[in-house]
Every structure is written in structure tokens, then in C-alpha cells.
Amino acid sequence: MSDAKPFLFISARPEVEAVGPEYESVRRATGLDAGRLEHHRLDVEALGEVPLDAYAGIIVGGSPYNVTTPEANKHAVQRRVEAELASLAVRALDAGFPLLFTCYGIGVLTRELGGGVGTLHGEDAAAVEITLTEEGAADPLVGALPRRFDALVGHKESTERLPDGxxxxxxxxxxxxxxxxxxxxxxxxxxxxEVTTADFIARAQVYRHHGYFPASELREVSARLDSASVTEPQRLLARFVELADTVWR
Structure with missing residues (x-):
């Protein structure tokens, strides 16, 4: 569509060797070309007040940051990143604007909206089976996925109590x-x-010393990931673009 608005991808990874591949994974999964998927590195430059009406939708990538890290131990950049993402979430919610947080961002959103984030349900880098709820199967975005499918995970914290509503x-x-x-x-x-197993193996190389798995087990983790069949999750991003370009315009 010649008059279609661009999408914005916001990354928050300080590791430069992971930033470009993450953007490319998102671009490929969404089916967007570089001209329609703008990229903002939030770890490098403040976001400011994004003009929501200039975009069809926004996707927020992952990060090695953890919102459960004590505030006093967070770097100033992480505190700014979390404050700006929280502000964006509130604005998008108030405006009914299409916004998708992934991995780290779910913790930022949960905490901002009054839910609980903790370390009880962390998952090692692996492919795991995801099951949709009845509400998920009926959802216009998530319902594009099968009721059960494998997806790639690797996180130290998670949502332990959903926000109200x-x-x-x-x-x-x-x-x-x-x-x-x-x-x-x-x-x-x-x-x-956004990731294929090959993408995730490459990302595991970058983050092998970040505590997602013992660094000495990188070869075993890579082999386990390589043997996984992960084909469905990227459909979520393609469907997000489809809805934002049509139904949600």
C-alpha cells in the first residue's frame, strides 16, 4: 500500500552485536521492508513522545535488563528505558493504539499496570510448548496461531500476577x-x-555469559535449539501488521 504508515521497532539491547540481527528477525517475521520498519535504539537515544498517529503500530524487542533488579542497582540507562517504555504503554492504551511488547517488555508493562513480576517462572533458553486459552483462540491477533505450538524462550523473570483487566x-x-x-x-x-532457531542460537552466543544458561553448556544448548521445530510464532508478527494495516486503521 503506497499510503501505508510505517511501523516502529524499538530495541533496548546494549549489546551491539545483537541489535542488528534482532531488527532483521522482526523485519523478516513481519514481512515489512526496511522502508516501512523504522528502528529506534532506546538504549542509545531517548524516545521522547512518539507521534502515535505517524505509525501503524509499534513493536518493542527484548533485552537482558530485568525489571526485578533493585532500582539502586540499575544503570541510569535502564531506568530511563523502563520509564519511557512505561509511558509509551500508557499512551498507547489510552489511545487504543497497536503496541506489542516482547519478552523484557512484558515485565515493564506488567509492573506499570500494577501486576506482579517475579523470578518464580523463569525459563532456560529452549523451545517450549505454548497453549492458547479460550480467550486466546478467540483473539483477533493471537487466534491466528494454533491452539498448541512451540516457541523460543529464555528469561529470568515473568508475570506472576496479571494487571487488573x-x-x-x-x-x-x-x-x-x-x-x-x-x-x-x-x-x-x-x-x-520474531526468531527462528538459527536466530536464537546466534543470540545465545552473544548472551552466553548473561546467566540464561551455564556458558560451558553453550554447545549443548545450541544443539537442543537446533533440533527444535519452531514454525508458528512468527505468524503473530505478520498478523499484527495485517490487523494494524486493515482492521485497526
């Missing part, structure tokens, strides 16, 4: 909250919808 859309055996929605167009996923 949030609708649980999917969970897994090890992590009860994998996707939820607030309002009509604000979504958050705990798993990574």
Missing part, C-alpha cells in the same frame, strides 16, 4: 503467563515471536 491469552507448563492483552490493541508476549 488484563486478558490471559496463552501460557506454558513452566510459565503460566506467555501472552496477555490489555484493552483492545496492547499485547505482551513472554516468548520471542
Amino acid at each position: 488484563a486478558v490471559l491469552l496463552a501460557g506454558s507448563k513452566g510459565c503460566p503467563v506467555q501472552i496477555y492483552r490489555v484493552g483492545e490493541r496492547l499485547y505482551a508476549t513472554q516468548f520471542h515471536p
